[in-house]
Amino acid sequence: MSGISNPKFARLSGCMCAGLAMMTMTAAAPAHAVSDTQPGILGTPPGFTDSYTVAINDAGSVLGTVQLGNRPPVRAVRWDNHGRATQLDLPSGTDNSAATGINNHDVAVGAVDRSGTHTRAVRWDRRGHVTELDLPPGSTTSLARGINDAGVVMGQAWMTNGDAHAVRWDIQGHVTDLGVLPGHTNSDVIASNDQGVIAGTSCQQDGGCRAVRWGRDGRIEELDLLPGYVGSSASGMNNRGTVIGGSWASSTVAAAVRWDRAGTITVVQAPSPEDTEIGLVAINQVDVIAGMVFRPDGVIRAARWDQRNHGTILDTESTWLSTPVVDINDAGSIAGTAAAMDGSPYAVR
Numbered sequence: 546m547s548g549i550s551n552p553k554f555a556r557l558s559g560c561m562c563a564g565l566a567m568m569t570m571t572a573a574a575p576a577h578a579v580s581d582t583q584p585g586i587l588g589t590p591p592g593f594t595d596s597y598t599v600a601i602n603d604a605g606s607v608l609g610t611v612q613l614g615n616r617p618p619v620r621a622v623r624w625d626n627h628g629r630a631t632q633l634d635l636p637s638g639t640d641n642s643a644a645t646g647i648n649n650h651d652v653a654v655g656a657v658d659r660s661g662t663h664t665r666a667v668r669w670d671r672r673g674h675v676t677e678l679d680l681p682p683g684s685t686t687s688l689a690r691g692i693n694d695a696g697v698v699m700g701q702a703w704m705t706n707g708d709a710h711a712v713r714w715d716i717q718g719h720v721t722d723l724g725v726l727p728g729h730t731n732s733d734v735i736a737s738n739d740q741g742v743i744a745g746t747s748c749q750q751d752g753g754c755r756a757v758r759w760g761r762d763g764r765i766e767e768l769d770l771l772p773g774y775v776g777s778s779a780s781g782m783n784n785r786g787t788v789i790g791g792s793w794a795s796s797t798v799a800a801a802v803r804w805d806r807a808g809t810i811t812v813v814q815a816p817s818p819e820d821t822e823i824g825l826v827a828i829n830q831v832d833v834i835a836g837m838v839f840r841p842d843g844v845i846r847a848a849r850w851d852q853r854n855h856g857t858i859l860d861t862e863s864t865w866l867s868t869p870v871v872d873i874n875d876a877g878s879i880a881g882t883a884a885a886m887d888g889s890p891y892a893v894r
Contacts, residue, residue: 587624587892596892600647600872601880608647609892621655634675646691654689654698666700681720699734699743711745723759736782744782756790769810781827789825801825816856827872835873845869
């Protein structure tokens with residue numbers, strides 16, 4: 546349940562969306578206690594210093610990636626609800642791995658890298674054993690982005706002509722190309738609920754994009770724009786069919802939005818008037834949204850919005866340089882990657 550709802554967040558999260566390119570900052574972890582306003586640090590396995598989160602499930606298991614500074618290897622890891630980290634297996638012949646999504650059975654998905662030549666979508670079972678997922682016909686590279694509780698995986702595959710298409714793998718591993726809107730060339734998925742509905746974005750060659758939903762039958766539905774706006778993208782969806790994301794009228798005019806199951810679009814406001822932008826990242830099953838607030842001084846703060854779209858900044862203390870979030874579970878627990886005052890990244894919950 547993570548994704549992109551504005552240009553700033555797109556740049557921020559590009560390392561994970563690319564699959565394996567990680568940020569490159571190191572330091573010894575400072576001591577922080579868990580509180581309502583302060584995240585708690587998740588440790589790293591021996592030999593690693595930097596950590597990044599990508600998802601959290603309802604059991605409190607956190608999925609992420611670890612790295613030793615700016616040097617390989619990059620490894621997918623899973624933290625249990627006690628904060629213990631386990632490295633996930635690599636297939637033979639692969640060098641690096643990146644995790645992207647986890648379901649409530651602790652089954653995780655992501656991608657592995659074969660000597661820097663191409664990436665391949667994978668699935669890890671709850672013991673951490675890995676399975677490579679099939680490529681759709683005509684594709685060379687793939688990335689799994691999420692998995693629902695039924696075991697259906699959704700992701701993206703890159704075709705030989707350079708176009709990227711949203712894809713879905715069923716529980717047997719059979720892959721389906723979900724296609725694009727008429728006149729579009731590229732598509733991506735960002736979330737799949739337990740009813741098999743998938744949310745994502747379809748784009749034209751020139752970059753014009755629209756938020757979309759695919760039904761269980763694979764049919765694509767274009768979601769409404771705000772009046773006077775020209776583009777949109779999805780960043781999360783829950784079992785109620787509520788989709789979150791962003792809509793924009795120009796490169797400087799954008800709004801965070803949510804679509805209900807019927808497709809009605811509503812603007813989600815910033816917690817305070819001085820906040821310059823907000824990015825919606827994930828939504829849980831009771832319609833509580835996790836996201837980020839971009840402050841006027843450039844600092845990024847974790848935030849949460851209730852069902853009435855009332856926003857609250859979570860990290861109200863100044864012990865972190867920034868606290869971007871990536872996911873929220875049904876209990877309201879939020880996972881993210883916080884930057885210490887020296888810029889060092891830490892996986893937090």
